[in-house]
Amino acid sequence: MIGRIDEVVFDCADPAALAAFWAQVLGGEAAGRDEDWWYLDPPGWTRVAFQRVPEGKAVKNRVHLDVEVSDIAAATSEAEALGATRVGDLHADTAGSFQVLLDLEGNEWCVVKPA
Missing domain, CATH: 3.10.180.10 (2,3-Dihydroxybiphenyl 1,2-Dioxygenase, domain 1)
Structure with missing residues (x-):
């Protein structure tokens, strides 16, 4: 084993909005490290994080x-x-x-x- 999953990270345009959306879906509280990085810790699962990137989504998710x-x-x-x-x-x-x-x-x- 090399390691364990620390968090699942979504690239996005609006980290705060996505963190708030996913907190309502999965539970946990949306929290911001700064305006470019937000996350939540859903009960019983690993951290889900959202980082601002300049490019938009272009194709279907691979995960x-x-x-x-x-x-x-x-x-x-x-x-x-x-x-x-x-x-x-x-x-x-x-x-x-x-x-x-x-x-x-x-x-x-x-x-x-x-x-």
Whole structure:
């Protein structure tokens, strides 16, 4: 083993807004180290951080978060009320169900309910 994950970092244009959004999704309190670096410590998980970068998002994420929920429809509605955007239809297979969403800056993530 080389090490352990210290935090998951999102490049973004508005770190404070994304930290506030994700704090409402995952729990924890949004906190700023400075205007270019915000983070939250979701209960039971590693730190999620947001760093300001000059370039915008150009392509699909190569890594995304799956957020386990008990009710996908309700979680999707709550996320949309926070500013998330639904992408496509609900997906279901033998492993469970998931809905793809975009956060405030277009980062893909999913609400999932295992089978």
